Amino acid sequence: MIKEAVMGALPPRVREQIDAWMEAMSVFAEIRDPKVLASLGPAGVRGLLLHRGKQGRPTEMRARHSAHFDWTYPSDQPEMADLYRRAKAGQWDGEKDLPWHISVDPLSTEHRLLPEGFFDLAVLEEHGVHLDAKEQMQITHSLAAWMLSQFLHGEQGALFAAAQVTEAVQFFDGKLYGATQVVDEGRHVEVFNRYLSDKLERLYQVNDNLFVIIDSLMSDGRWDMKFLGMQIMVEGLALGAFGTLYSQTREPLLKELLRRVILDEARHVHYGVVALREHVTKELSESERREREDWAFEVALLMRNRFMAYEVYDEWFAGGRLSRAQWRDVVERAPGMTTFRQVMFSRLVPNLREIGLLSPRILPHYDRVGLLRYMGEKAASELTGEGMIADLDRTALARAA
Numbered sequence: 001m002i003k004e005a006v007m008g009a010l011p012p013r014v015r016e017q018i019d020a021w022m023e024a025m026s027v028f029a030e031i032r033d034p035k036v037l038a039s040l041g042p043a044g045v046r047g048l049l050l051h052r053g054k055q056g057r058p059t060e061m062r063a064r065h066s067a068h069f070d071w072t073y074p075s076d077q078p079e080m081a082d083l084y085r086r087a088k089a090g091q092w093d094g095e096k097d098l099p100w101h102i103s104v105d106p107l108s109t110e111h112r113l114l115p116e117g118f119f120d121l122a123v124l125e126e127h128g129v130h131l132d133a134k135e136q137m138q139i140t141h142s143l144a145a146w147m148l149s150q151f152l153h154g155e156q157g158a159l160f161a162a163a164q165v166t167e168a169v170q171f172f173d174g175k176l177y178g179a180t181q182v183v184d185e186g187r188h189v190e191v192f193n194r195y196l197s198d199k200l201e202r203l204y205q206v207n208d209n210l211f212v213i214i215d216s217l218m219s220d221g222r223w224d225m226k227f228l229g230m231q232i233m234v235e236g237l238a239l240g241a242f243g244t245l246y247s248q249t250r251e252p253l254l255k256e257l258l259r260r261v262i263l264d265e266a267r268h269v270h271y272g273v274v275a276l277r278e279h280v281t282k283e284l285s286e287s288e289r290r291e292r293e294d295w296a297f298e299v300a301l302l303m304r305n306r307f308m309a310y311e312v313y314d315e316w317f318a319g320g321r322l323s324r325a326q327w328r329d330v331v332e333r334a335p336g337m338t339t340f341r342q343v344m345f346s347r348l349v350p351n352l353r354e355i356g357l358l359s360p361r362i363l364p365h366y367d368r369v370g371l372l373r374y375m376g377e378k379a380a381s382e383l384t385g386e387g388m389i390a391d392l393d394r395t396a397l398a399r400a401a
């Protein structure tokens with residue numbers, strides 16, 4: 001009560017700043033494993049408190065890992081060799097293979113970027129904000145551009161992580177496969193960037209939580225942590241997000257762009273699962289495995305709870321129109337965001353199970369935050385990109401019928 005009274009007496013901008021600090025503090029306070037805190041903490045300070053990703057200039061991150069050479073060039077992992085073959089056959093040209101001639105109107109009601117009802121306008125009204133029809137389309141434009149901007153920033157992280165992992169991984173077949181992933185990620189940066197700059201004419205800054213994850217992976221010298229973070233967590237969640245947006249958007253160029261990216265990403269996550277499954281079960285000690293298990297849980301929470309699109313809030317509602325707490329309520333109750341969270345975690349949880357990072361000791365924690373229901377879904381190693389697209393099309397057809 002006292003806290004609310006004091007906060008209420010402050011000017012909106014000061015209140016918003018205090019709320020942001022308290023939220024950042026709560027991220028650290030919730031981390032139970034000291035090793036995980038040591039790994040995420042410094043990146044957290046740089047991202048959440050210093051906002052290093054938002055200073056309008058390039059960021060230097062010190063990478064620490066060993067390059068692993070093998071002068072005997074062994075064929076050592078048939079599943080990775082197969083992924084390498086498939087990746088070579090599946091290459092495409094971001095310039096020539098997408099229908100860039102399509103003109104995109106971000107405010108179009110016919111070719112909507114995001115479906116009607118993505119936001120529950122009634123929740124906004126509850127908090128005293130009324131958006132007219134034009135503003136509703138404009139905020140949809142903002143949100144779509146925000147999401148795609150975060151995809152783009154994630155792709156930059158994936159590009160560098162793929163390059164580092166290619167050097168560091170011990171499987172020679174993994175190195176050859178990794179070379180194709182570096183090309184894939186470069187192409188993803190190319191197409192998302194082009195779509196944002198040419199079609200939506202907007203680019204949002206990197207979200208602080210995403211920055212923290214990328215920063216902590218870049219500076220972690222252990223290749224399997226980079227793998228876990230990038231190939232399983234970030235890419236696994238991105239794959240879920242791409243799939244949701246693919247089935248929801250009515251904008252044909254974006255849909256085709258996402259379809260092609262999903263086909264590539266499915267291989268990336270599959271590779272992550274294969275590499276880590278062997279490593280976690282055969283190479284790591286139990287305490288090392290536990291540390292990864294806790295780390296994965298904390299990062300899952302960070303991503304589940306904290307992707308609140310504050311960059312859109314700052315643009316639209318900061319300065320008193322809505323408080324950050326009210327905005328959180330709007331985002332948490334937005335039907336479109338709920339679907340996103342569900343699909344993202346239905347992809348992630350089975351992969352963690354498959355690589356051995358969902359032991360009985362951590363299950364109650366996943367249960368507590370409602371993520372355990374995805375336990376029985378298929379892992380990326382049992383799915384192909386084509387199968388995923390067919391599934392998404394089937395579900396969309398069923399919904400339309």
Ligand SMILES: [Fe+2]
Nearest residue numbers: 155158185188
């Ligand atoms: Fe990618």
Ligand SMILES: [Fe+2]
Nearest residue numbers: 158235265268
């Ligand atoms: Fe990827």
